[in-house]
Structure formats: structure tokens, C-alpha cells
Amino acid sequence: MQTRYKINTPDVIYENVDNEVLIIEFNTGNYYSLNNSGADIWELLAAGTTEARIIQIIGKKYNSGNEEVQPAVDNLINELVEEKLIVPIKTEGNDAVNSVEMDISPPSIDLAFESPTLQKFSDMQELLLLDPIHEVDETGWPAPKKD
Secondary structure, three states, X not given: OEEEEEEOOOOEEEEEEOOEEEEEEOOOOEEEEEEOXXXXXXXXXXXXXXXXXXXXXXXXXXXXXXXXXXXXXXXXXXXHHHOOOEEEEEEXXXXXXXXXXXXXXXXXOOOOOOOOOOEEEOOOHHHHHHOHHHHEOOOOOOOEOOO
16 A cells, blocks of 8 residues: 545645645645745645655656655655645555646756755634635535535
8 A cells, every 4th residue: 555645625725836736725725835945746646646656756856866756755744744735545546647647747957856845824824714715614615515
């Protein structure tokens, strides 16, 4: 069995803008930012890629060895799970090649690997928690929660 992860929807939404992933967690009102290698790792996690395969892909893209990349990927995944942004899922079988790999293939120039940093912001908690999305059920707006 290989561990894969999925985005903790519907509690979490994200958008990738210019290789920066912006993430909102609706239960806490916190929002997050990941860029560079962190954004690449997030996209691979969202595509269901296993951690072992992510390490290979990131190592290849940034021309780094697994011994440098693995602890950074491990730490980021642990932090994302702790913040309840992703959740583990167990699957059997080989890690399929997915389309995200094509987007992060090695560039023609060498990129230096920097450990990803999850930046957490809480300055908009009150506004995000007041949002009407918290007043609806799983089907979304405009279906109000049944008390």
C-alpha cells in the first residue's frame, strides 16, 4: 500500500497563481501560501501522487538528490496534515504518471532547491468565518444548513 493525499475539500480551497499556491481553510479562517518547490509539491499532492514519486519528481526538477529533497517533502506533508489542509488516503498499486509531471519537468536552466515553507496567515479570520459559506450544507450555496 502506498500513501497518497487529497485536498481536504470542501473545507479547503486553493488557487495556483504564478507558481504560488494560495490556500484557504474555511473552518479556521486561516489562509496559507506556498511557492516554488512548495507549489510544485502541492500540485503533485492534489493530483494524488505518492510521496515517494513526489520526491523523485522534485529531485529531478531541481537537480537535487533524494537525500536533500526527502526531509523537506516529509516536513511539508506533515505540516499540511497537521493544518488539516490534506488528508491521507491509502491506495494499492503503482503510482501512475499523471499530467502534473509534465508541467514540472526539468527546465533548461538549473534551479536551486529550497525547502518549501508553508506561510500561515490569520489576519482575515473574522472575515472568512463570517462568510455565508459557513451557513450552508455540503451541497453549497444557496442550500442553507438544516438545524
